[in-house]
Amino acid sequence: MRDARGNIRRPIGARLWLSGGWLTLLALAAICAPLIAPKDPLMQDLFLGRMPPFWMEGAEPGYLLGTDSLGRDVLSRILYGARLALVVALVAGTLTCVAGATLGLVSGFYRGWPDRIISRFVDIWMAFPPVLFAILLIAVLGPGLLSIIIAIVIIDWTRFARVIRAEAMSQGAMDYVASAQVAGRTRFGTMLAEILPNVLPTIVALLTLEMGIAVIVEAILSFVNLSISTDSPTWGGMISEGRTSVHQAWWVLVFPLITLFLTVLSFSQLGEGLKDRFDPVLR
């Protein structure tokens, strides 16, 4: 009587392999940056400014991806930039997720006054234009890693709260929830043991997506010079600097841009892939 659905072995898939592979590589690069970076990312050498990448004519040995206008090694700067990007992704993503998902879960499952308060709050929050809000916040808090993380959490928790609320609400209406309560589970226990596992795939998908968004937000803020002090390398900062000399030295702009693009893409693909894989019900 077991039907065919149960026998489908879901392959991990190219999507999960590629995105997971890229992110693992990036994480390793970030952790080992001091060991593997060929140069000091801050070391300037005005005699070696705007050297092209290794395959082009006039490349300087040892500077694989070329140098920027101050003679700093592009590859080393990308590697060190990965540290900041991943720290922001991990910390801001996780905090946003915990705050938003908790509020969404409570409001969707308990309904009643907790829901009214939280939902009203979300509505008011979403009336602010997010980028303006972020820039305003950083202006008040002052630039720095902590400010970026706080800004991301404060702006993006509503995304989690809304989606998880809707999911918790539809799960809460299912009979298995009533059965759990008849079997003596408390409401809080039911929320954790019955509802949470069913919204977890969605939470994971949103979390990785949020990590990608955090990387972008950090890059944007660096781009407008509101991130960390300008001398520690960030992808956004590199893109901003590379922009001014794109005609003479395109590599200063293009390599960090590609890295950023692949990272954000990988985060979103990883989320989708994990959701497909861990959702017990094929959707």
Place this chain on the structure above:
Amino acid sequence: MSGYLSVRNLTVALQTGEPILRSVSLNVAAGQVHGLVGESGAGKSMIGKAVLGTLPRALHVISGEIWLDGVDLLKLSPAARRKQIGATAALIPQDPLTALNPSKRIGPQITRRLVDILGWSKQNAQARALELLDEVHIPNPERVMRSYPHELSGGMRQRILIASAFAAEPKLIIADEPTTALDVTVQKQILRLIAEMQSHHGTALLFVTHDLGVVSKVCDSLSVLYAGKVLEEARMHRFFMHPVHPYSAALLAATPTYTNPIDSLLPVSETVIEAVEQEVLEHDIRASR
């Protein structure tokens, strides 16, 4: 007359004050099967939910008593009530598709009650669950225990829910239209299974349905519900011989199994419905004074 479950003058209303159940009284004797019959929207499910403490939040108990195993549930604190219900009653739900947690394997969903409520060890609960699955005629119980709900058919899931309802040996089981979501061919099997399990375990059963034919096959007594009001409560044979209320009589006349084929084509007549509505209305007016 008072039973293992005794609902007395229970009134449940919406927040707006509109009554959903009007002074409902109902008894289920220990080890007996009591049918609860009425058309869709009559409030059958709400009686079950009021007893089990799972009323939707828009509905509130206004007055009345719900005695279960000699305790008035409505006088207990929410925690004590949950405990009392968990230890004495269980539910066979209407829709087996939403009644199992989709992200958990079958095994833990059955053993949960044994571990949580009765404090059994995991091994004992596991062994008992296998026994129960065997009892509800599920082939290859070990494999089913390791399956996720979506891997099983609706009939299988309902069997599992029946096994799980009987797991902790409750004294009362409420079955809310346990077969309406199933294929006609499966319906009969499930019905037979519930009757078999009930008599084997000696559990009191409140059997909710809109099908008088089914009631006649499995119940010892029944209540007829119309628009949130109990019109008649009677022993089975007495009801089929001499239905007291005109609505009951009309309902009986419309049930194919109990009349000749020609009568069975007649719907419940308009005049009977009107009479009942008049009666319910008068009750409301009296109640609101």
